[in-house]
Amino acid sequence: DAGVTQSPTHLIKTRGQQVTLRCSPKSGHDTVSWYQQALGQGPQFIFQYYEEEERQRGNFPDRFSGHQYPNYSSELNVNALLLGDSALYLCASSFQGLIDGNTIYFGEGSWLTVV
Amino acid sequence: AQKVTQAQTEISVVEKEDVTLDCVYETRDTTYYLFWYKQPPSGELVFLIRRNSFDEQNEISGRYSWNFQKSTSSFNFTITASQVVDSAVYFCALSEADQTGANNLFFGTGTRLTVIP
Numbered sequence: 001d002a003g004v005t006q007s008p009t010h011l012i013k014t015r016g017q018q019v020t021l022r023c024s025p026k027s028g029h030d031t032v033s034w035y036q037q038a039l040g041q042g043p044q045f046i047f048q049y050y051e052e053e054e055r056q057r058g059n060f061p062d063r064f065s066g067h068q069y070p071n072y073s074s075e076l077n078v079n080a081l082l083l084g085d086s087a088l089y090l091c092a093s094s095f096q097g098l099i100d101g102n103t104i105y106f107g108e109g110s111w112l113t114v115v
Numbered sequence: 116a117q118k119v120t121q122a123q124t125e126i127s128v129v130e131k132e133d134v135t136l137d138c139v140y141e142t143r144d145t146t147y148y149l150f151w152y153k154q155p156p157s158g159e160l161v162f163l164i165r166r167n168s169f170d171e172q173n174e175i176s177g178r179y180s181w182n183f184q185k186s187t188s189s190f191n192f193t194i195t196a197s198q199v200v201d202s203a204v205y206f207c208a209l210s211e212a213d214q215t216g217a218n219n220l221f222f223g224t225g226t227r228l229t230v231i232p
Contacts, residue, residue, distance in 0.1 A: 042208075058219065092220075104150070104220065106160035108158050109159065
């Protein structure tokens with residue numbers, strides 16, 4: 001049973017560039033959430049996708065956008081990268097976003113460095 | 116507003132010692148969920164436990180145990196007879212389900228546990 005998979009594992013971008021991170025949810029899951037984890041901090045919720053729509057969003061600017069495909073996989077896009085966007089980006093999957101009776105599983109993350 | 120506080124930034128123990136990681140939360144909801152995750156250096160958050168607000172029973176899983184006390188808004192995690200492999204950052208998290216069914220996790224700042232051989 002495949003868990004949550006993310007790609008790429010590591011990447012380096014230049015300030016002002018754009019980046020796309022990808023996530024495939026755990027088998028049987030249909031909801032994907034993205035989190036940003038800065039060094040030494042806990043993960044911060046970016047947004048959640050369900051049925052190919054953004055269902056909930058955290059306190060992140062519009063430079064952060066996402067997409068969910070019919071196969072439930074998801075992308076996180078960040079435009080106009082800033083040095084402060086350097087972080088570990090974690091993808092989490094769950095079933096219908098409801099955690100009662102289910103739980104939320106995380107991938108290994110994508111380490112983004114902006115120089 | 117939701118808030119999770121893990122006051123212990125770093126803890127070091129010698130192997131085989133017991134260690135308790137503290138977690139205090141704030142929420143105005145009556146229905147909520149509490150989680151503990153382990154994060155090794157690889158970065159992946161490994162699920163340890165989920166507890167809903169209506170279930171105050173303590174739970175034991177092998178060397179791990181959890182003490183949920185609504186009266187003090189705490190959800191503490193104890194590792195018995197610690198091992199070097201327990202070294203990691205541990206996060207406590209809170210989730211409230213809103214009307215859309217969407218939910219997200221609010222994390223504490225984590226506790227870095229180092230188990231010394």
